[in-house]
Amino acid sequence: MSTSSAAPRREDGTEAAEVRPPMREALVAAAFRLFIERGYEQTTVDDIVALAGVGRRSFFRYFPSKEDVVFPDHERCLADMEAFLARSPEDADPVRRVCDAARLVHRMYAENPAFSVQRYHLTKKVPGLRAYELSVVWRYERALAAYLRGRLGGRPDGILRADVIAAAVVAAHNNALRSWLRSDGRDDAGAAVDHALAYAQSVFGDVAVPPRGVAPEDVVVVAARRGTPLWQVLREIETAL
Amino acid sequence: MSTSSAAPRREDGTEAAEVRPPMREALVAAAFRLFIERGYEQTTVDDIVALAGVGRRSFFRYFPSKEDVVFPDHERCLADMEAFLARSPEDADPVRRVCDAARLVHRMYAENPAFSVQRYHLTKKVPGLRAYELSVVWRYERALAAYLRGRLGGRPDGILRADVIAAAVVAAHNNALRSWLRSDGRDDAGAAVDHALAYAQSVFGDVAVPPRGVAPEDVVVVAARRGTPLWQVLREIETAL
DNA sequence: TGATCCGTGGCACTGGGTGCAGCGAACGGA
């Protein structure tokens, strides 16, 4: 896909003013200025390249489609997430791990609050951008699900559970992220995301907890009548454990 | 959006050969023949209308985009789902209700197994179609979430729970649906969907179950040591209850 | 019979996206 947008670094210590092509950033800036001014669909690629002062052909060298200029950093973030999951410890709690992976996305949004809020208002209005965003989110979800499948694949319904957990974690994350974006970036983003992910984690529980020895005070007994709603029982146990 | 693709019916009993325009079906048939033959992207709208023997302008009269011809019945199915949720009884278990709503989608796929399998193979290969399918699935998910928000909105984290449950139910449904599609429609679709949805339902529990009287044999006792993975305890209870 | 409505088709146009070829600057070797 598009080239990495990682920060420009030099092997030697020299700062080397902008080795990374400024054209990419210039295109993003020009595009967003016009998108905000007159709307996404009312802005043509020709308008963007004219404002940025570059050739039309160069636009499509940096962004495979007009929609990609709206999400210039997701490719890198997705790669980060996959790398993060790939280097997971063997004994890590899988659910917790995917929650942490989801936090990477939130962190990317939080790095540029103003930009993220602008983009949110764009994607909210333009169906085409919403569809594009869905395909991006879907790739995050598949990355999480792939990791979970690897971890839960052996158990009964492991694949099913992996898919459901991934979807739930993404939904919880997006719920918090969206309410933060709706607040124009004023709310405490981290707290809301933590709360939402904690809920998701609590629903699916922890998988790897050291058992140790069994002392009497470590045993919990729960009694319930048949037909009791499972979630009620679950809540009792959750607090007890 | 596009007009309903319900079967042509007459108020009087007469069969009245095809009052519903056959053009729509002709376009779908021509499109799929060419899509299967030479691929989606290698087929132009001109090719389709030439094979169907109609004007190019008419294609876009029936389908707002080339992608829509691949999903000719989702608009109707989405309307069915919204109607189904709208006429839910007040005291219905919300989670069970959205599971039943999800079954409507599966039923639509199962009505035309051959067609569904063909479409599956198309969407698997073509990124554009996959993106379109995601936006369709997203609309289903939002319909479920909207219903759940109405039912759970009052409770703490009701909105969050609604979003997460909707995502989980959709993921469970899609998991079963996809494995059925991968089997070329040979597996028992209904059983797999039921199993997957039962899992989703068990995770989030039933909300409304009549308690009735308590007989000794109706009481279940579960003992667990502190630190036991919640999912293990949950599984025990699930089988016991 | 004439007016109207509606489904249809033809046509021209916009705009996203691509393949290709040329051009100039930077780089490396003789």
Add this chain to the structure above:
DNA sequence: TCCGTTCGCTGCACCCAGTGCCACGGATCA
């Protein structure tokens, strides 16, 4: 210093999806 290569950028021509507009023709109705 000069030359050949490479690479990034540009312009051009082209394809195709999607739209607005209008004209045609059949069916319906006054």
